[in-house]
Amino acid sequence: MTSLDYFLFTAFPYVAISVFVIGSIYRYTRKGYKVSSLSAQFLEGKQGFWGTVPFHFGMLVVFLGHLLAFLFPAGVLAWNSNPMRLIAHEGIGFTFAVALLVGLIILMIRRLTHPRLKAVNTRMDLFVELVLLAQVILGCWIALGYRWGSSWFAADLSPYLWSILKLNPQPEAVVAMPLVIKAHIVGAFSIFLIFPFTRLIHILVAPFHYIWRPYQVVIWNWNKKDIRDSTTPWSKARPRNN
Template sequence: MDYLDSFILIGLPYTALALFVIGTIYRYTNRKFQFSSLSSEFLEGRKLFYGSVPFHWGILFVFCGHLTAFLIPSTVLTWNSQPARLMTLEISAFIFAISMLIGLINLVIRRYTTSRLSPVTNKMDLVIYVLLILQTVAGLWIAYNFRWGSSWFSTLLTPYLYSIFKLQPDTAAVVLLPWSVKLHIATAFIIIAIIPFSRLVHLLVLPLNYLWRPYQQVMWYWDKNKVRSSKTPWSLQRPKNT
């Protein structure tokens, strides 16, 4: 194992995860105003449809696929034991990845050809576009050339990723993988590293809470039922609502 390999497979993941954790905590506690998806739909609302929709649904499916293979590898392998099921999984994942790539290309074209978007475009956007396109193309390349990814991810990469999280990095199997897979791993960790420093933070604040909260929200400074009651003892803090 040479130095480049050990940097990509050990050094980079730990640097990225450290940056991700510290950066996220810092931004969430000290730069809360900057947590936003920074939607530009208000300035350009038609071309966005052909970029944002295929990209987001594509990446949502592909990301969940990777997550499934990481969390429940044995289930994925069992599923893949029948060729028909394997093909269904691989082909649908491939289609979603294509959709993601088409969406990305449309987003890039939209962003750099619409003059109204230039004041809300920064250098970090360019970095994200380059990384995401690189990552998507590498993923498609791997899926096409080294079949069947869902199976060998579960047997090779899942143990490697677990070893990373267990702080006992085991790269014996992963070093033997082709350069494109290593590129895919490296880009993935770079993307994780820049999440807290870019607009990608919005994926950390997915509004899932909306599903179970009541529609109307009323906030009180005080616990309205106690603040005026003479039975409420005089304590360090008046009955506040949190």
């Protein structure tokens, strides 16, 4: 094991995850105003549709696929034990990965060519898109060239990721893997690393609470009933400075 391998598969994941957690919390609490993705649909809607929809749904399925193989490796291996189910599993995953790739390319072309979008572009947006593009191309390459990814992910990578989570990193299996797969793993941790500094942060504020919320929101600045009741003090807190 070279020292570079040792750094990339033991130290780097901890750096990336620490930056991800601390950076996200810092940004949400201190710079909360910008915790969102700057939508450009208002400036350009038609071409964006063909990019953003396949991109997001592709990303959703591909990410959940990785997450399931990480969380439930035994279950994924059991599912894959039947060849038909394995091919269906891999086929669906690859289809969405291609959708993700196509959507991403359309979004990048749109970002670079549409005159109105140039007004809202940042260099960081382009950087994120390039990182994602590299990662998706590597992922598709792996899916085609190193079959069957869903099985060996569950068998070899999931234990590695758990070993990192358990603060007892076991990078041996990963170090022995082909270069493409190593690059994909480093890419994944790199995305975690840059996450808090980019528009990717909007994933963390996905509005699931809308599902349980009543439709109408009314906010009272104070409790009027308390104010009108002469027996209650308006201020529940005592002064701190006297």
